Amino acid sequence: MTDHDPLSRAREDEWLVVRCQLGERDAFDALIERWHDPIWRYVRRITGDDQAANDLVQDLWLRVLRGIHRLRDGSKLRAWLFGIARHALMDRWRDKYAAGAVSDVDLTDLPADEVDLGRQEDLEAMEHELARLPVVEREVLTLFYLRELSLAEVSEVLAVPVGTVKSRLFRARQLLRRELESKGGHV
Amino acid sequence: MTSAGNSPQPIPDPRAKAALHRLVAAELSLPSRLGYVALLLAASMMTTVIGALWITEPALRPRTQLAFAVMMVIGLAWVVFAIWALTHRRPLLAGHAIVAGRLALTFTSLFLIGAAIAARTAGGVAPYVAAGVGVMMVAAAAGLLWRAHATSTRLLERRAVLEREIGTKGR
Numbered sequence: 001m002t003d004h005d006p007l008s009r010a011r012e013d014e015w016l017v018v019r020c021q022l023g024e025r026d027a028f029d030a031l032i033e034r035w036h037d038p039i040w041r042y043v044r045r046i047t048g049d050d051q052a053a054n055d056l057v058q059d060l061w062l063r064v065l066r067g068i069h070r071l072r073d074g075s076k077l078r079a080w081l082f083g084i085a086r087h088a089l090m091d092r093w094r095d096k097y098a099a100g101a102v103s104d105v106d107l108t109d110l111p112a113d114e115v116d117l118g119r120q121e122d123l124e125a126m127e128h129e130l131a132r133l134p135v136v137e138r139e140v141l142t143l144f145y146l147r148e149l150s151l152a153e154v155s156e157v158l159a160v161p162v163g164t165v166k167s168r169l170f171r172a173r174q175l176l177r178r179e180l181e182s183k184g185g186h187v
Numbered sequence: 188m189t190s191a192g193n194s195p196q197p198i199p200d201p202r203a204k205a206a207l208h209r210l211v212a213a214e215l216s217l218p219s220r221l222g223y224v225a226l227l228l229a230a231s232m233m234t235t236v237i238g239a240l241w242i243t244e245p246a247l248r249p250r251t252q253l254a255f256a257v258m259m260v261i262g263l264a265w266v267v268f269a270i271w272a273l274t275h276r277r278p279l280l281a282g283h284a285i286v287a288g289r290l291a292l293t294f295t296s297l298f299l300i301g302a303a304i305a306a307r308t309a310g311g312v313a314p315y316v317a318a319g320v321g322v323m324m325v326a327a328a329a330g331l332l333w334r335a336h337a338t339s340t341r342l343l344e345r346r347a348v349l350e351r352e353i354g355t356k357g358r
Contacts, residue, residue: 011352015353021342022282032207045197050200066276067278
């Protein structure tokens with residue numbers, strides 16, 4: 001499958017979704033091949049545990065099987081899948097997540113891409129330090145930078161306004177910067 | 188939760204993915220879905236026959252009425268369970284829905300024919316009541332089959348458009 005630009009990716013996702021909705025077995029296999037690893041890494045990043053990630057991802061795919069016929073716009077598969085992953089995570093950690101929730105400051109006009117995190121080495125350094133962040137910050141950074149979801153998609157996945165996503169990203173980057181600076185790195 | 192991110196690049200276990208493929212195969216199997224369709228049809232027809240007898244038979248003994256009531260409750264419980272399973276656990280995808288629709292139309296039509304024959308030969312009110320409900324079931328089955336074809340057609344058209352756009356034809 002080609003995987004060049006977001007538009008091609010969205011079309012290919014929709015193509016797979018349509019075939020799944022038709023009931024084609026190999027389309028489900030292709031969907032798993034395409035999305036299992038990115039979702040597993042996202043869940044693994046948040047849970048920090050291989051077995052928990054395996055269990056949650058299995059639960060997620062069951063939810064996908066049972067809900068894909070209701071997905072109206074297949075091009076939004078990416079956000080839909082990560083949204084389900086997040087629901088599965090929240091179901092598992094509802095209490096912990098509530099305890100870790102932070103109040104969102106109003107930073108709706110904050111540019112989200114103010115920091116250049118484009119270089120691979122930066123991403124890898126960030127992955128190392130992500131583990132030290134609270135779950136809310138880890139989640140938003142993982143979705144935005146490592147899974148490369150757009151602000152709108154992250155907003156959809158987290159079920160919060162775009163402004164809240166920006167404020168969480170802002171806070172997460174501050175925390176991450178402190179972590180990296182304390183180790184002599186940079187963001 | 189264990190400590191997060193012990194490894195910078197966690198690697199998914201290929202065995203977990205293989206297990207997922209098996210899980211999908213089991214979840215998508217047509218017989219498992221059609222089983223619920225068959226359950227729904229059988230329970231609906233049984234409940235219809237019992238209900239028709241119950242409301243049309245004159246002077247039933249109290250314990251016979253109680254037995255009918257219990258059987259109605261059991262039948263309706265199976266109907267509700269089958270509907271729940273088909274909407275939540277094993278929803279019918281477009282291809283499955285067409286097969287299920289044909290199955291439903293065939294069996295509800297046979298039920299209607301049977302009730303009509305009973306009405307002509309055996310007499311009484313019960314077969315007419317059953318035939319009346321049978322007409323509604325045939326109409327519902329025909330409606331579901333029509334909707335399944337419409338959904339399938341829409342999806343096939345969309346698939347063709349997408350295949351032209353991304354050049355997947357023949358892959």
